[in-house]
Amino acid sequence: MxxxxxxxxxxxxxxxxxxxxxxxxxxxxxxxxxxxxxxxxxxxxxxxxxxxxxxxxxxxxxxxxxxxxxxxxxxxxxxxxxxxxxxxxxxxxxxxxxxxxxxxxxxxxxxxxxxxxxxxxxxxxxxxxxxxxxxxxxxxxxxxxxxxxxxxxxxxxxxxxxxxxxxxxxxxxxxxxxxxxxxxxxxxxxxxxxxxxxxxxxxxxxxxxxxxxxxxxxxxxxxxxxxxxRQVAGDLVQLTVGAAADVEPARAALAAAEPEEPPAVDGLHVSARVRGVAGRLPTLVRRLDEQGIVLAGIEVRRPTLDDVFLTVTGRSLREDA
Amino acid sequence: MQFLRQLWIVFRRQLRIALRNPAWVIIGLVQPILYLALFGPLLVPLAGTFGADNAYTLFVPGLLVQLGLFGTLFAGFGLVAEWRAGVIEAERVTPASRTALLFGRVALNAVQLLVQSIVLVLLSFLFGLQASAPGIVLGIALTVLLGAACACFSDAVGLLSKSENVLAPLLNSVSLPVLLLSGILLPITQPQWLKTVADVVPTKHIVDGIRTVFTGTFDSTVWWGSFWAVVVFAAAATWGARVFQRENA
Incomplete structure (x- = not known):
């Protein structure tokens, strides 16, 4: 057409x-x-x-x-x-x-x-x-x-x-x-x-x-x-801890889950993209539990088109929308 | 045939919108009346100075041309508003001739001007106008031709600039010298340098032509006036059509 x-x-x-x-x-x-x-x-x-x-x-x-x-x-x-x-x-x-x-x-x-x-x-x-x-x-x-x-x-x-x-x-x-x-x-x-x-x-x-x-x-x-x-590598895993002292151990635990890039820390949030997250998540949670880290939240997000856009163009579509 | 049908569709649409807005209809008709009633009496004592027997025979042709120039010269503002509403672009993606899109709009301006002119002349008889009937017909025809030219010009500038901020100063800077140099309100009799400058302004010849023909005389002044009206219209229509046809406008 x-x-x-x-x-x-x-x-x-x-x-x-x-x-x-x-x-x-x-x-x-x-x-x-x-x-x-x-x-x-x-x-x-x-x-x-x-x-x-x-x-x-x-x-x-x-x-x-x-x-x-x-x-x-x-x-x-x-x-x-x-x-x-x-x-x-x-x-x-x-x-x-x-x-x-x-x-x-x-x-x-x-x-x-x-x-x-x-x-x-x-x-x-x-x-x-x-x-x-x-x-x-x-x-x-x-x-x-x-x-x-x-x-x-x-x-x-x-x-x-x-x-x-x-x-x-x-x-x-x-x-x-x-x-x-x-x-x-x-x-x-x-x-x-x-x-x-x-x-x-x-x-x-x-x-x-x-x-x-x-x-x-x-x-x-x-x-x-x-x-x-699918071009975007991995799902986004975001951990939210309850106390500032738990941020560093949580970061280390997420880093051990073989993320695509070193985990990013933002206040009490620690996040990274992880491939094959379903297989790695139980180990991650167990490790956190062993260290006595109490999670306020855990979120796993499939890539969105916004992530695609960021990957393809290096810009977020929303920024200049 | 196809072209005339498209022109008619555009014209009818414009006419419908114009007629639904009574304010514009009234303003359009009141304008000539105001000129006649408020400005005409000032000229009565002056008429003899210009060698005219009847003040209104001298004055009404000027008023006609002024109406022709000013009523239509601001047509482009309407076009810019339509552009902003997306109407022009929507029409440009139809297979209709783009020239028809322009001429349909210009036709409405011409019809409005024709009605205004007739009202003006009829009212002038109440004030004491004496003029020949064939002269009046040719005078109004030349006025409408000039008005259509101005509408073409204004719409084309509107489509090129797509901005009232460009259109307003440009049209004002064109209209004022044309108004003054055409001897619209007062015939230009002296000084000599002003007459020389005015001689290159086509509208001056059109005004002179209409003034002469109103007295019932058909001489070279009338033919030159008619010639310039046709030339001005042909030039503006050609240019306007070209602007509307441009692929990138």
């Missing part, structure tokens, strides 16, 4: 008096199969938005090729536009217009007749739980309703491929969970391919078959969430 090779975008920026070429996207290769839901992750400034804008024909690539829904974005952008739906982060409707009319007009810009566009819009309003909001001004809708309206705008022409740009940013937890259901439905009900960018790792984890991580304008990792998590 999407084949990208060596996609590059350079901007000319002024640094003092000289002009410098800055590569926002520096040779991205990626592919998305039909029917996949793919998450596109990256810190701010990594080239995420620039790549998305090139794939949706809003920005012309400097070099490389991108075939989207069977058409080249540079050679035949109109054919690409006909085949894709784009749900932008910044919205798609005037706050002063009426919700239903916005969707109908948008459909008509795709060449759909007014009656067909209206029928399709009514159907989408029902599916996206927007019933009764046909005449509402988008400016008077809640954040979650407006985002669902944006999705209706992006789906009015029945695209095979849908791009979602940070679909749940700024929504409260309930609205997010609700929207996840609707995004999953895009494929389950309509068989669409979905390409979404997000800042939230739990979102990518919950929704996506595959995750692409972009950093410094290049794809840094591309795999299923589980495979990516």
């Amino acid at each position: 999407i084949q990208v090779e060596g996609l590059t975008k350079t901007f000319t920026a002024r640094r003092g008096k000289e002009k410098v070429e800055v590569a926002a996207v520096a040779g991205v290769d990626l592919h998305v199969d039909e029917g996949e839901i793919v998450g596109f992750l990256g810190p701010n400034g990594a080239g995420k938005t620039t790549t998305l804008r090139m794939l949706t024909t809003l920005l012309r690539p400097t070099a490389g090729t991108a075939r989207v829904a069977g058409h080249d974005v540079a050679a035949d952008p109109v054919a690409v536009r006909r085949a894709i739906g784009y749900v932008s982060q910044s919205g798609s409707t005037s706050p002063e217009a009426r919700a239903g009319e916005e969707v109908v007009d948008h459909g008509m810009l795709y060449g759909i007749s007014r009656a067909a566009a209206a029928a399709r819009a009514r159907e989408l309003f029902a599916q996206l739980e927007l019933d009764g909001l046909w005449d509402r001004k988008p400016g008077a809708m809640s954040g979650g309703q407006r985002r669902r309206l944006d999705i209706a705008m992006g789906l009015v022409h029945d695209p095979r491929l849908v791009f979602l740009d940070e679909p749940t940013t700024g929504l409260d937890p309930q609205a997010r969970a609700n929207l996840w259901g609707h995004i999953a439905d895009l494929r389950r009900v309509r068989g669409s391919t979905v390409f979404l960018t997000t800042h939230y790792l739990d979102e990518a984890d919950a929704l996506c078959d595959r995750i692409l991580v972009i950093d410094h304008g290049r794809i840094a990792a591309a795999d299923t969430p589980d495979a990516l998590k």
Whole structure:
């Protein structure tokens, strides 16, 4: 559905008096199969938005090729536009217009007749739980309703491929969970391919078959969430002791459990990543018990996508979210 | 055909939003009335100085052009607001012609201006305007053409800058000299250097043309005015269309 090779975008920026070429996207290769839901992750400034804008024909690539829904974005952008739906982060409707009319007009810009566009819009309003909001001004809708309206705008022409740009940013937890259901439905009900960018790792984890991580304008990792998590060496073991005097013996005991790196001490917490933790945990606990160390807590955590991100890019996604 | 349909969809959407906001409709209609009622009387005693028999025949053409310039020159602000709401980008990922996205918006500005112009001229008759009917028709047509040009220019600058902070000083610095050098409120008769400078401003010729044609005279002044109105519109429309079609805008 999407084949990208060596996609590059350079901007000319002024640094003092000289002009410098800055590569926002520096040779991205990626592919998305039909029917996949793919998450596109990256810190701010990594080239995420620039790549998305090139794939949706809003920005012309400097070099490389991108075939989207069977058409080249540079050679035949109109054919690409006909085949894709784009749900932008910044919205798609005037706050002063009426919700239903916005969707109908948008459909008509795709060449759909007014009656067909209206029928399709009514159907989408029902599916996206927007019933009764046909005449509402988008400016008077809640954040979650407006985002669902944006999705209706992006789906009015029945695209095979849908791009979602940070679909749940700024929504409260309930609205997010609700929207996840609707995004999953895009494929389950309509068989669409979905390409979404997000800042939230739990979102990518919950929704996506595959995750692409972009950093410094290049794809840094591309795999299923589980495979990516397996790349992170070991589970995180965190011991919490009750007294400061117990910190050093606890550190020594954890160090004896063959962790990937020397244990880190933070106040009364001692932590390290340990491979094959299930086999080592009983020995660790026994050793602590023999030394009379009373644990206030013990926690074993499977690697999260945040750990993946830290490993792949050296940065936490949350820091600049 | 396809292009006209897309233009119509964009125009109808803009019209609907504009009509739903009665404040703008009223402001648009009150503006010309205020000029006529509050500024017109000042000119009546001056008209003879400029060799005019009727103060309003001299004054109304200037008001028309002023309306054409100022009502539409600020169209770009609306475009920036739409950009911020994501509307422009959403329309740009549809297969619709990007030129239609511009011209549909400009068409609304032109229609608004047409209505305002008609209101202005009709009211002027109450104040004592005497003018030839074909002259009025051509005068309003030239006004709308100029207004459409300004709207194209303003929307294009809005799309390029995407910022009110760029748009406001730029449009103000364009509009003030144009206003003063076109002889919109008072015809420029002297000094000579001011006349020479004004001669290179196309809108000055448009104002002169409309003033002349209002008296029922169709001479070279009128044809030059019409010529410049067409040239200004063609230039602004071409440039605006190019800006909207740019892949990276």
